[in-house]
Amino acid sequence: MEKNTIEHFYENTPYKNTGAGGPLLPDGISKEIGHFNVFRSSEIITQFKLRQVMPYNRRMYYKISLLDGRNRAEYADKVIDIDKYALLFASPKVPYNYIPLDEKQEGIFCIFTPEFLVQTKSGVVPDELPIFAPGSFPVFILDEAQAQEIKALFEKMHAELEGSYAYKYDLLRNYLLELIHYGQKLQPDTSLYVTNTSASRTTSLFIELLERQFPIASANQKTMLRTAKDYAERLSVHVNHLNKVLKEQTGKTTTELIQNRILQEAKILLRQTDWNISEIAFSLGFEEVAHFSNFFKKHVSLSPLSFRE
Structure with missing residues (x-):
């Protein structure tokens, strides 16, 4: 449940x-x-x-x-x-x-x-x-x-x-x-309302929201938040403000943090499940298998199948 x-x-x-x-x-x-x-x-x-x-x-x-x-x-x-x-x-x-x-x-x-x-x-x-x-x-x-x-x-x-x-x-x-x-x-x-007084609080809420998208427990489960705009809207802040805060606090942009976490989950699913590449791509929010393969190869220098093997 x-x-x-x-x-x-x-x-x-x-x-x-x-x-x-x-x-x-x-x-x-x-x-x-x-x-x-x-x-x-x-x-x-x-x-x-x-x-x-x-x-x-x-x-x-x-x-x-x-x-x-x-x-x-x-x-x-x-x-x-x-x-x-x-x-x-x-x-x-x-x-x-x-x-x-x-x-x-x-x-x-x-x-x-x-x-x-x-x-x-x-x-x-x-x-x-x-x-x-x-x-x-x-x-x-x-x-x-x-x-x-x-x-x-x-x-x-x-x-x-x-x-x-x-x-x-x-x-x-x-x-x-x-x-x-x-x-x-x-x-x-x-x-x-005391605004913009705690960049660390904004960062903490973002990280917690990001982590709550995972782990992917079923091939029918799909990550609902995929973009910096998605997270900014859920946190009720402007996307530029969120990006600025995260860059100052972590050294990475909102998109980089999201992509790194998706990549981490992709590696886990490739290693620990027998789901096919299409199922993994869907669960991680990619509409096309090719988009997922290109994303993975760009960051790992291997195709998803090569990494699994």
């Missing part, structure tokens, strides 16, 4: 197969209507004693959090320090490090899959919403009144999950959209 799916999330919480608001959706239903649940931060952190630093990973779900406590959110090109209240929007496309700065966390958050919102009459696609777009401001500092307003909305969600109303998931979608629109109406205070 791929890590950081909804199932993996539950495996790493004290709720296992139940969830904070009651049981998970029955087998078969979740795939059709998506998944939604609400959790209290204090239950997750204190009961299960999750490690404090929650590093970047490829979550396959969306998350909206009302933070109540000292926290820090680190992105590739900005850092947001939170003293008390904040509203945080997280999507699978934008990596970040989340660091609680004290044990007392009284926030609340919800998780949901894109399929859950698609079920609305308007067929809302989360990736098309401004709040989840790469490069958007993902964290909003709240005052006391705003925090209580958001908390009340989360509490409605929590209570509805425990109820037996036949159309409760329709109502939950309305609450979720209300929360999303609340965030989109907030004007960010850009002074809270």
